[in-house]
Amino acid sequence: MQCLFAFVLILLLLCFGFCESFECKSGAGHRSGVAYTIWVDQSGKGEFKSVQQAIDSVPCNNNKWIRIYISPGIFREKVTIPADKPCIFLEGSGSRLTIIEWDDHKCTSDSATFSSYPDNIVAKGISFKNIYNIPPVVLEGKNSVVPALAARIYGDKSAFYSCGFFGLQDTLWDVEGRHYFYGCYIEGGIDFIFGSGQSIYESCQVNFTLGKYAPQYPEGYITAQGRSSSDDPSGFVFKTCAFVGTGKTYLGRAYGAYSRVIIYRSMMSDIIVPSGWDAWDYVHQEGNLVYEEANCRGAGANTSGRVPWMKKLGASQLHQFVRRSYIDKEGWIDKLPIKS
Structure with a gap:
């Protein structure tokens, strides 16, 4: 009986932790605060040189806002925020200065330069680009336009401020x-x-x-x-x-x-x-x-x-x-x- 009680207690604690993890805790005042900031800089001045490395460093089931500040530059990488990493605030240096770009053109489900799966995600001052169709590839004498996503957004309660989304077909998948x-x-x-x-x-x-x-x-x-x-x-x-x-x-x-x-x-x-x-x-x-x-x-x-x-x-x-x-x-x- 004691084993059963302990098992139920563990389940309840796990359930509570899971539910809480998707409700980012607020700091002082009405607006939520940031727990800490991670700096991404290609020259090596920050903690990481790539955006994905910074995201990978965020604890799973995080429940406090973590800010990832991205210095000016063109970051040639595909970036994914996994479903178990909510409460991330991506802040660039301005949409003309901080650019994340790639040129994938596979199927709609995996060509996106930026993919965001969890709830509670914010981005500001970043451009997301899929440059495959810009300009289109010439095939058989014609410009070939195919799905090539800049971003796909799955999670609930996601916000984007002063961001850019660049593509030609299926640029922004508001899933x-x-x-x-x-x-x-x-x-x-x-x-x-x-x-x-x-x-x-x-x-x-x-x-x-x-x-x-x-x-x-x-x-x-x-x-x-x-x-x-x-x-x-x-x-x-x-x-x-x-x-x-x-x-x-x-x-x-x-x-x-x-x-x-x-x-x-x-x-x-x-x-x-x-x-x-x-x-x-x-x-x-x-x-x-x-x-x-x-x-x-x-x-x-x-x-x-x-x-x-x-x-x-x-x-x-x-x-x-x-x-x-x-x-x-x-x-x-x-x-x-x-x-x-």
Whole structure:
């Protein structure tokens, strides 16, 4: 009986430790503090010369914010944050100065330059690049555009501030979970913001580059959101963003039967095709798709030629999505160890 009691006690302690590990502890005050900082510098001034080495040094199931400061430089490496290493704050020296790049172009699941699996991850002032398609490789006399991801984000409660994402096809895989992108730059040409994330993109610049790198394509697609059912909470919300670039593009196409994208108070240049949206594999199911443009401006914001099934949400419905509470009812963003 005593052995059974000890066994149960150990299980409870393990369970408690596991649950706690995914809720980063706060420092003094309202905003969470950083327990300690790891310095990455290619010249050898820091503790590590590569970003991956610094991540590998973080204890498994860590439950305190650990800051990894990355000096200016181009870091030629693929970087992965494993699922058992939450509470990491990657801070670069600015998106034009700290760059993580690679040129993989295998399948979607393993070509990403940067992959993040755990909950509670923050990045600031870093560019993530997949340079395989920039410019595209010429095959049989034509520019060949293939999936080559800059980043894929799995974990819940992940935030990116003033980061850059560079690719051409499938640049940013917003896989799943609640994500917040603020002041970021995202470029690409085909489905370059895609996935089933429940995300807000605020004050971001979205740069369409298919016309620059592969002009043989008549048009591209900015988003491919994968919401799969009516009770799926996922969706992409673009708030006070700018859509610019070279060539012609759709705002998005349906990557799921209930795909949802909302664009609010944003600027659209003349790159947007008049119809705006594509049902893709869900023709005759358009009534389930939620594509909304509200209070936008610019040459591409004229909705008179949009697809007839584009949604028109009421003010109360719209506010459910454009307010931060769509992804942050419990206030996790304000507790991050960063000032926006």
